[in-house]
Amino acid sequence: ADIEKDSNLLHIIHVTAEMAPIAKVGGLGDVVTGLARACLSCGHTVDVMLPFYECIQRQEINDLELITTYYSYHDGDWVPIKAYRGLVSGVPVIFVESSNQFFKGQYVYGGSYNELEAYLFFSRACLEWMQVTGVHPDIIHVHEWQTGALPLLYWDMYHLLSLKKPRIVLTIHNMEHYGECRKEQLGKCGLDGSIYGTEDKAVDDLTIGHNPERLSLLKGGIVYSNAVITVSPTYLKETLCSGWLASTLISNRDKYFGILNGIDTVIWNPATDVFLPAKFHAHKPKGKKICKHYVQRGLGLECSLDDNHVPETTENGPLIVCITRLVAQKGLHLITHAIKHTEELGGQMIVLGKASDGRIQREFEDLANLHNQGSSIRILLMYSEELSHMLYAAADMVLVPSIYEPCGLAQMIGMHYGAVPVVRKTGGLADTVFDMDDLSNHEMANGFVFEGIEEGSLNSALDRAFRYYRDKPDEWNSTVQKVMEIDNSWNNTAGKYVKIYNSVRVVC
Ligand code: ADP
Numbered sequence: 001a002d003i004e005k006d007s008n009l010l011h012i013i014h015v016t017a018e019m020a021p022i023a024k025v026g027g028l029g030d031v032v033t034g035l036a037r038a039c040l041s042c043g044h045t046v047d048v049m050l051p052f053y054e055c056i057q058r059q060e061i062n063d064l065e066l067i068t069t070y071y072s073y074h075d076g077d078w079v080p081i082k083a084y085r086g087l088v089s090g091v092p093v094i095f096v097e098s099s100n101q102f103f104k105g106q107y108v109y110g111g112s113y114n115e116l117e118a119y120l121f122f123s124r125a126c127l128e129w130m131q132v133t134g135v136h137p138d139i140i141h142v143h144e145w146q147t148g149a150l151p152l153l154y155w156d157m158y159h160l161l162s163l164k165k166p167r168i169v170l171t172i173h174n175m176e177h178y179g180e181c182r183k184e185q186l187g188k189c190g191l192d193g194s195i196y197g198t199e200d201k202a203v204d205d206l207t208i209g210h211n212p213e214r215l216s217l218l219k220g221g222i223v224y225s226n227a228v229i230t231v232s233p234t235y236l237k238e239t240l241c242s243g244w245l246a247s248t249l250i251s252n253r254d255k256y257f258g259i260l261n262g263i264d265t266v267i268w269n270p271a272t273d274v275f276l277p278a279k280f281h282a283h284k285p286k287g288k289k290i291c292k293h294y295v296q297r298g299l300g301l302e303c304s305l306d307d308n309h310v311p312e313t314t315e316n317g318p319l320i321v322c323i324t325r326l327v328a329q330k331g332l333h334l335i336t337h338a339i340k341h342t343e344e345l346g347g348q349m350i351v352l353g354k355a356s357d358g359r360i361q362r363e364f365e366d367l368a369n370l371h372n373q374g375s376s377i378r379i380l381l382m383y384s385e386e387l388s389h390m391l392y393a394a395a396d397m398v399l400v401p402s403i404y405e406p407c408g409l410a411q412m413i414g415m416h417y418g419a420v421p422v423v424r425k426t427g428g429l430a431d432t433v434f435d436m437d438d439l440s441n442h443e444m445a446n447g448f449v450f451e452g453i454e455e456g457s458l459n460s461a462l463d464r465a466f467r468y469y470r471d472k473p474d475e476w477n478s479t480v481q482k483v484m485e486i487d488n489s490w491n492n493t494a495g496k497y498v499k500i501y502n503s504v505r506v507v508c
Contacts, residue, residue, distance in 0.1 A: 010501055011045040011137040012036075013166075015126045017119065017146040019050050020264075021385075022060050022088055023108050026325065027261065027409050028143060028173045031231070034264040036091045038494035047137075049126045051118070052084065052097035054104045061086035061093070070132045072125035074100070075188040079121070083129055096125050116181055116217075120189040123150040127158045136165045138505045143171050145179025148221030152191060152202070155224055167504040169497075170225040172218065174406050175239055176329070178204075179217030186215060196220060204244060219248055226255065226504040229497070231407035232428030233258035238404070257500060260431055261407040262490030263416060268389075270417050270484075275389035280418070282484040285477075288393060288418050292319055295394035301348050302375040317347035318396035318469045321419065323388050323410055326355035326364060326381075331424060334401035336367060337455045338462065339377055345466050348376045349399075352391055354383045395419035396480075397465055401450075401458060405429050411447075415483035420476075421447035422461050432488065436479070437464060446483050 014036060018029035036046045058064060064086035071078035084095040097103075102118035105111030111118075123142075127150065130136060142150045151168045181202075183193030196202040197212035202220035222228050222245070230236050236258030240249050249256055270288070271281040277294045280287030296303035296319070320342055324330045335351060342349040355361040364381055371377035380387065392398065398414025400423045407428030411421040415432075423429040434444040450461035469476050 007507075008502075009043050009045070010039075010139060010498070010505065012039060012047075012139045012141055012501060013126075013130075013135075013137040014046070014048045014141045014143070015123065015147045015150055016048060016050060016143045017122075018108065018143075019048055019088065019091075019093065020267075022056050023050060023053055025108050026173075027231075027407065030264065030409060031171070031173065031261050032143065033089055033091060034262055034490045035494055035497060037089065037264065037266070038262070038490035039498065040091065041491075042494070042498065044498070045137075046091065048088075048091055048093045049129070050093055050095055051103040051122050052082075052095035053108055055106055055108060056095075061088055061095075063087050064095075067094070068129060068133055070128065072098075072121065072128040073190045074117075074121045074124075081125055081129075094129070096122060096129065098122075098125065116179070116185060117188055119146040120149050120181075120186070123147050124153050124189045126150065127153055127163065130166070131158060131162050134162075136163060138165065138167070139169055139501045140166045141169045141171065141501075142221065142225070144173055145177050145216075145218040145221070148179050148217030148219075149181075149186065149189060149191070150221070151224030152196065152220050153189065156191065165506055165508075167226040167506060168224065169227045169229065169500065169504065170221045171229045171231070172222075172406075173231055175218075175230075175243055175245055178219065178244070181215045181217050183213055183215060204248060219245065222248055222252055222256075227500050228252060228256045229259050229500065230256070231258070232260050232431045234430040235404075235406045235427040238427060257496075259496045259500075260428060260488075260493055261409065261412075262493040263409060263412045263488050265416070265489040265491075268392075268413050268416055270393055273389055273393070275386045276393050277390075280393075282418075282481045285418065285480065285484075288480075291390065291393040292396070295319075295350070295390055296348070299350065299378045300375070301350075301378065317345065318466065319394060320347060320349040320397045320399050320422070321352070321391045321395040321414070322349070322399040322401075323352045323391060324400070326353040326360050327357070329403055329405070331401035331403050331453070332360065332363075334424070334453070334455070334458050335399070336363075337458060338399055338401065339367065339371065339379070341455075341459055341462055343371075343374075343376055345462065346376075347466060350378045350380065350391055350395075352380045352382070352384065352387055354381065392417040392419060396469060397422050400424070400429055402426060402429065403453060408432070412488040415446065415486055416488065418480045418484045420465065420479055420483055422465050423447065423449055424453075424458075425449045425451045436468065446479065446486065 020029035068083040186193035202215040278287035278290035368379035398419040405427040450457040
């Protein structure tokens, strides 16, 4: 017999271009998996719909099976599609595999097909799947510009056909990418591009200089979604005050919310982390010293031991890590300055970063050549999940000097691993790190914050952090314990998403 479903429980389908770990490029992939898992553990039904990228390693998917063969529209044709179901990190995923060239290639992004058209096709193919299978969730949760056309397709096409129940939630992880789209390109997914070329639909004045030929899928997504979320309360305020979408967001203020991302504490847990040479937690911190020593020795950095052969941390000064994509947003001139200043102060610093721009890559290669033979600085130009876990565990401080940062995961992960954050006051960094010397907010104090974008601002925060580390070891140790105990997990924050899902869902 059918067990009647608790009416408080929802069915949510995420439609996304990324999912960790099988198709992760940045924070988006982490968010989808972490939020999905937290909602599943509360009893909700959650599926993720993802393009079946050729680069996905099939052995990372459990119980993969073909579930539906159907057709979806693209550019005058009905293209055969196979939908597969499988489990990734315990989350049910529906993989959409098209028979055309879309999503082929070695990487998630940057294949030789037209990316914009591929995501338009994917957005429609997901709705088409819901229509042909009769799976009608309460919420379709879309992310970023790639799935920004789905709300348009839903309200102007599929809702007029058979899909009545779902409501649409959009999360914007980074406002920088707006999904610029010509009218005739939008036409390829079957929508009449000419009806969206107005400012109350998908054209935004600042981006495209009043050119009604150029649409923005992100703007269309904002206008056509039932709720729009961005990834921190401060980034929400920043995006309402300036930037190309400000006027759109102001006129949609009633349905626009800021919810801080969480971290996945199954993946990020220093007490169980398989990548670490020693485990630790807030009340058993000794393993952290072993991790620091292990990393110092492994990378040939200077390290001294005390009489008990325990690494003597304060002797060498603090170890600072910076783990980031090397792009302008992340404050590149501040990162390079921090390397120099840390050396002057007698500390150590490790940068783990990957540049996609050749000029930036060469600049950091030059820095690596200059420093990597010495005893205090290492610049590692690669992407390594494993190394990132070890570095967060080894670090006394984690540096995040971003020019802008919608949420930022590095400072939250760093704190969970006992690294005290040194950050620029922007976006999600301003919502998670509070200055040790701010006497009005001593209860929350957990790191060092600076405001300007010039080197002197960074110096003042780093200098203060070094002084605490060297001159006030007891206070430092209790700060380390405090940052490890802060709960920035999805368990703490997913409930805010569920509240918004509930506020827009249709109750039958
Ligand atoms: P963004 O999404 O803008 O890249 P976030 O701070 O939200 O920034 O998320 C970055 C994530 O990617 C973090 O989990 C960080 O540890 C990881 N990361 C960034 N660069 C590297 C790298 N070179 N190697 C390993 N992990 C990295």
